[in-house]
Amino acid sequence: MRNWILHLGTLALVAVLLVTLPPYHATNLARILVLVVFAIGYNLAFGYTGLLSLGHALFFAAGVYGAALPVTYLGLPQLPALIAGLAAGGVMAALVGLLALRTAGVSFMIVTLMFAQAGYLTLLYFNPVTGGDEGLVLPDAATLLPGLSADAARATIAFALFATALIAALVIVQSRLGRTMVAMRENEERSRMLGYNPFAVKLAALALSGLFSGAAGAAYALLFGYAGASFATIQYSILPMLWVLMGGAGTVLGPLIGTAAMFYLVDIAGSYTTATLLFVGVALVLLILFAPKGILGTIRERWLTWLP
Amino acid sequence: MGFGPFLLLALMESAVTAATLALTAVGLSLVFGVMRVVNVAHGEFFMLGAVSAWFITTWVGGPAWFSFLVALAVAPLFVAALAALADRIVLKRLDYEPEATIVATIGLMYIFQQAALSFYGPQAMPVEPPFNFRIQLPWFGYSAYKLSVIAFATLVLIGVWLFLTRTRAGLVMRATQVDRETAQAFGIDVDRVYAGVFALGAGLAAIAAVLIVPIQQAHYLMGHDPLLLAFITVIVGGLGSLRGTIVAAIFIGLSDGLIAFFWSPTLAKIIATLLVALVLVFRPQGLFGARQQ
Structure with missing residues (x-):
């Protein structure tokens, strides 16, 4: 019960912020909310199932191009294209998982990294279709929802997507599947003894994670x-990892906290210095050294042990 | 130019790639073999080698051969010291836990990139080659410097092999690789061995970079490609196996160069990355490595 109060309360707070913040911050918030969905997806694989992937950029890019190619070349309307992107992310993750999940640990990281790199290079290779580094320009956001301005349409869709993703994640991690995922993270061998099929559970988790990323x-x-092809670069695999580590791996609200904190950290630092990469690097090193559980993970350990 | 000479030129160019790749990959392989650390910042050690070579040659001045020799001696030492420091400050505290060290070295990668961008700048700058004569073949002239790169890289690799097999320090490293705890029980200071191996690995990448920088300019993002190729080489050669790594470096350097010469560099990289993923999935001991007991 208190879970639902906390998470629905967070949703209400975000909605209020979206409506009341000045336009610059409201647009930022819409951007953050979309990236949070990516981080929530990453967290399902990394935080709950223990799959440390370096290839999520591929699933994100599958979503980007799964939506952009039909819109550009087939004239598909934008909202169905969103579904196409979601499906593309899930299918791509399932395909990668079928091969990559035969490995574990460090090998899994490198295999996913290599698949993502191959995907990025493929996008560059088919430059005439994908636009490569230059990318494709898509129709203006003002045409997304009839009767709404571009900003309002962005805020509405970003919020709807975020709310759906947050509630879906909450339902998943409290379900039977979610608990089995945690069992894989904690002790795969013992779960196997108990009659679970680790490969199937991890594949399901990775595919779900891919759906969110897509x-x-x-x-x-x-x-x-x-x-653009830049969405498939390794940076887009590392960023969700950073956000999840910052917010707290294996917590439902962690991705929201981590993404927002990191976004504003870089944004504020960017107004003083151009050395923004430094903040990403230092944040990663400090987090892994001193706070591997992240913000919400530490809070859960100390005070709120009931957090999902 | 006929096909034969064209192929010869492609082969010679690829041999230069293979030689520097072997140095870089052996560094990565040593670190993985002894410490079980996947060093994502390895490409940045390469980049730092090239960038510091530029700084050193600029400061030293004088004839090109002299400033280049100073850079070849000093830049790898500087990079090795930096690596030893990173090992002491970051990796040791993580107790070399594999996944945590990968995250930490990703962080180091960004820190080094930003440092190079801030102190060196976004532009690519060349270093004068130490000598400039061309060997005139019947079909084309070829830079003697490139040939000396191959020779020097071979000498360094032989040196590393002698060091590992014929000296006490090398013996200690190999003992630590086989069994860290037993080595410790025999009074080996494992922390010092790890710092030394990490420094040696970074230093090898830096030597490769100093050798390549007169051919390819120094740039703060230049570490990306060597890192990827070195990864591919180490995995195809069998994780932690030095002999496999060198065989794989020659194989991959030559095939990457040839495919890139005749078709498209992007296609060559797509094939290589997919090959690595499949090798790791279906033949984790590598194409040339022996199965681990």
Whole structure:
């Protein structure tokens, strides 16, 4: 019960912020909310199932292009394109998982990294279709929802997607599947002894994670009107990891806290210095050294042990 | 130019790639073999080698051969010291836990990139080659410097092999690789061995970078490609196996160069990355490595 109060309360707070913040911050918030969906997806694989992937950029980019290619070449309307992107992310994750989940630990990280790199290079190779580094420009966000301005349409869709993703994540991690995922993270061998099929559970978790990542990629492309190969670079695999580590791996609200904190950290630092990469690097090193559980993970350990 | 000479030129170019790749990959392989650390910042040690070579040659001045020799001696030492420091400050505290060290070295990668961008700048700058004569073949002239890169890299690799097999320090490293705890029980200071191996690995990447920088300019993002190629080499050669790594470096350097020469560099990289993923999935001991007991 208190879970639902906390999470629905957070949703209400975000909605109030979206409506009351000045336009600059409201647009930022819409951007953050879409990226949070990506982080929530990453967290399902990394935080709950223990799959440390370095290839999520591929699933995000699958969503970006799964939505952008039909819109550009087939004239598909934008909202169905969102579904196409979501499906593309899930299918891509399932395909990668079928091969990559035969490995574990460090090998799994490198295999996912290599698949993502191959995906990025493929996007560059088919430059005439994908636009490569230059990318494709998509229709303006003002055409997304009839009767709404671009900003209002962005805020509405970003919030709807975020709310759906947060509630879906809450339901998943409290379900039977969610508990089995945690069992894989904690002790795969013992779960196998108990009769679970680790491969099937991990594949399901990775595919779910891919669905979230694909939806986030599609929304990012459609809301901000741009699709490019740069979304498949390793940076887009590392960022969700950083956000999740910062907010707290294996917590439902962690991705929201981590993404917002990191976004504003870089944003504020960016107004003083151009050395923004430094903040990403230092944050990663400090987190892994001193706070591997992240913000919400530490709070859960100390005070709120009931947090999902 | 006929096909034969064209192929010869492609082969010679690829041999230069293979030689520097072997140095970089052996560094990565040593670190993985002894410490079980996947060093994502390895490409940045390469980049730092090239960038510090530029600084050193600029400061030293004088004839090109002299300033280049100073850079070749000093830059790898500087990078090795930096690596030893990173090991002491960051990796040791993580107790070399594999997944945590990967995250930490990703962080180091960004820190080094930003440092190079801030102090060196976004532009690419060349270093004068130490000598400039061309060997005239019947079909084309070829830079003697590139050939000396191959020779020097071979000498360094032989040196590393002698060091590992014929000296006490090398013996200690190999003992630590086989069994860290037993080595410790025999009074080996494992922390010092780890710092030394990490420094040696970074230093090898830096030597490769100093050798390559007269051919390819120094740039703060130049570490990306060597990192990827070195990863591919180490995995195809069998994780932690030095002999496998060198065989794989020659194989991959030559095939990557040839495919890139005749078709497209992007296609060559797509094939190589997919090959690595499949090798790790279906043949984790590597194409040339022996199965671990």
